Amino acid sequence: MSSTGVAALFQTGPVDAIKTIIMLAVACVLLYLAIVKKFEPLLLLPIAFGMLLTNLPMIKDSSAIMMHTEFFTDAEYMIDGKYIDVGLVCRKGGLLDLLYLGVKLGIYPPLIFVGIGCMTDFGPLIANPKSILLGAAAQFGVFFTFVGALVLSALVPSITFGVKEAASIGIIGGADGPTAIYVTKSLAPALLPAIAVAAYSYMALIPIIQPPFMKLMTTKKMRGVVMDQLRPVSKTEKIIFPIVVTIVVALIIPDAVSLVGCLMLGNLLKESGVCDRLAKTAQNELMNIVTIFLGVTVGATATASSFLSAQTLGIVLLGLVAFCFSTIGGLFLGDIMYWVTKGKVNPLIGSAGVSAVPMAARVSQVVGQKENPSNFLLMHAMGPNVAGVIGSAVAAGVFLSMFNGL
Amino acid sequence: MEYSQALITGKGLTMGEALSTGGMTTFIGLAIVFGVLVILMLVLMLFKVIFYKAPAKQNAAQPAAPAPAPKAAPIPEPAVEEDEEELIAVLTAAVAASLNTSTYNLKIKSYRRVPNTRPAWNRAGLNETIANRF
Numbered sequence: 001m002s003s004t005g006v007a008a009l010f011q012t013g014p015v016d017a018i019k020t021i022i023m024l025a026v027a028c029v030l031l032y033l034a035i036v037k038k039f040e041p042l043l044l045l046p047i048a049f050g051m052l053l054t055n056l057p058m059i060k061d062s063s064a065i066m067m068h069t070e071f072f073t074d075a076e077y078m079i080d081g082k083y084i085d086v087g088l089v090c091r092k093g094g095l096l097d098l099l100y101l102g103v104k105l106g107i108y109p110p111l112i113f114v115g116i117g118c119m120t121d122f123g124p125l126i127a128n129p130k131s132i133l134l135g136a137a138a139q140f141g142v143f144f145t146f147v148g149a150l151v152l153s154a155l156v157p158s159i160t161f162g163v164k165e166a167a168s169i170g171i172i173g174g175a176d177g178p179t180a181i182y183v184t185k186s187l188a189p190a191l192l193p194a195i196a197v198a199a200y201s202y203m204a205l206i207p208i209i210q211p212p213f214m215k216l217m218t219t220k221k222m223r224g225v226v227m228d229q230l231r232p233v234s235k236t237e238k239i240i241f242p243i244v245v246t247i248v249v250a251l252i253i254p255d256a257v258s259l260v261g262c263l264m265l266g267n268l269l270k271e272s273g274v275c276d277r278l279a280k281t282a283q284n285e286l287m288n289i290v291t292i293f294l295g296v297t298v299g300a301t302a303t304a305s306s307f308l309s310a311q312t313l314g315i316v317l318l319g320l321v322a323f324c325f326s327t328i329g330g331l332f333l334g335d336i337m338y339w340v341t342k343g344k345v346n347p348l349i350g351s352a353g354v355s356a357v358p359m360a361a362r363v364s365q366v367v368g369q370k371e372n373p374s375n376f377l378l379m380h381a382m383g384p385n386v387a388g389v390i391g392s393a394v395a396a397g398v399f400l401s402m403f404n405g406l
Numbered sequence: 407m408e409y410s411q412a413l414i415t416g417k418g419l420t421m422g423e424a425l426s427t428g429g430m431t432t433f434i435g436l437a438i439v440f441g442v443l444v445i446l447m448l449v450l451m452l453f454k455v456i457f458y459k460a461p462a463k464q465n466a467a468q469p470a471a472p473a474p475a476p477k478a479a480p481i482p483e484p485a486v487e488e489d490e491e492e493l494i495a496v497l498t499a500a501v502a503a504s505l506n507t508s509t510y511n512l513k514i515k516s517y518r519r520v521p522n523t524r525p526a527w528n529r530a531g532l533n534e535t536i537a538n539r540f
Contacts, residue, residue, distance in 0.1 A: 129454070132447045133443060139439050147424070150424035153416045162416035164414070244449055398438050402434075406414050
């Protein structure tokens with residue numbers, strides 16, 4: 001009897017039992033959002049199920065425990081109180097502990113970026129280089145939220161966000177799941193589940209979050225602008241682009257290379273045309289496998305003690321702020337470009353600088369077409385959209401170089 | 407840059423500290439992000455200068471491109487009602503692709519079906535090749 005889950009549920013008293021039940025309920029709500037509401041189901045479903053697995057009631061020190069978050073966050077279990085004891089994880093760890101090493105060691109997010117690179121066409125960006133600036137402007141939300149997190153920390157005594165936590169929360173505004181996870185696992189591992197859930201949920205909500213700002217910040221005339229046809233881009237350009245970007249980024253901000261470099265590796269696999277088999281594997285099998293590992297293990301870090309706190313509420317709130325201000329940043333520069341080019345740029349493509357590919361670009365297309373049914377903004381919006389991926393990876397590199405090692 | 411203990415742990419953070427550090431980081435961070443992407447933009451503009459010459463010539467020849475269309479115009483064509491729009495869209499795209507120009511520069515005024523004079527065996531061979539490619 002004493003080895004059943006029911007006994008385990010009550011072993012440490014009713015308060016913990018209630019917390020466990022709340023966590024299971026949260027996991028079920030997320031599963032509902034993923035399955036019924038189709039919120040980024042490919043990631044939210046594994047995350048939610050990982051959350052379910054890790055919160056199942058277990059007897060203390062049972063060998064059935066799949067995830068020991070204390071191995072990765074509690075100084076008692078770490079070598080010199082700082083470094084993960086990989087030996088301990090291998091001897092005592094469950095399945096999810098072993099898989100979580102891939103997150104902790106920073107393996108999964110770059111591998112996902114290889115797959116994303118394979119699926120990305122930088123053609124629209126090469127054809128219209130100015131649109132890359134919109135991808136930079138849309139990182140405004142990242143930094144704005146960084147300030148917001150610090151201010152919230154100063155205002156609310158129960159919330160303690162230092163610069164590292166603030167950076168991890170800010171990067172939600174990059175609207176790029178792997179980037180957010182990559183930054184958070186280095187700077188604020190305790191916040192990983194809350195940030196991952198917030199990032200992916202808001203990404204799914206982009207079609208609801210963005211349009212009000214898009215209407216607010218543009219006039220009817222601006223939204224109706226039909227942009228010039230993009231010039232054709234040659235294969236040579238598409239092949240040279242990933243190589244040049246990798247070198248340029250490495251020269252300026254080396255901390256961004258593991259993300260940008262992998263993104264460009266994937267892109268080169270595709271564009272070179274000589275690695276078809278590798279490109280197919282990277283964007284299908286490899287990416288799917290890594291997505292499962294990443295989702296389940298990130299979800300599994302969401303234990304009651306780390307997730308049920310005022311901080312999680314703060315993160316959910318700040319994540320929304322981050323998305324809104326990234327959208328505003330992109331639209332603002334879009335408006336400026338509209339004025340500078342005397343009406344040749346449709347400012348709606350600015351909001352696509354938020355890097356959720358291709359969702360943000362599709363939102364620009366839909367909002368633009370409402371104003372002018374014969375207008376096709378999708379390809380024009382893809383430029384800022386893929387620039388946003390590079391932009392948020394660079395922003396991540398900035399944070400890592402500033403705060404990693406503090 | 408040096409960070410105080412309050413900034414690192416978030417405990418006992420004052421508003422002034424939060425705003426000054428936040429503002430500074432925002433300034434440096436956005437400057438770097440814009441810096442990197444502006445450099446990439448310049449590189450891409452260079453791309454256009456280096457690689458875009460050949461198609462640019464065809465752009466210069468663009469005024470000539472619409473010429474074939476009017477030439478085809480006089481051919482009288484009894485209207486075929488079914489799905490004209492789609493057919494014309496396909497024709498425009500095909501002509502644009504073969505002339506290596508944009509569909510914006512073309513206007514299909516009329517079209518005519520040319521009777522298929524290919525011998526039956528050739529036709530069968532062609533059909534088989536196309537089917538195999540799918």
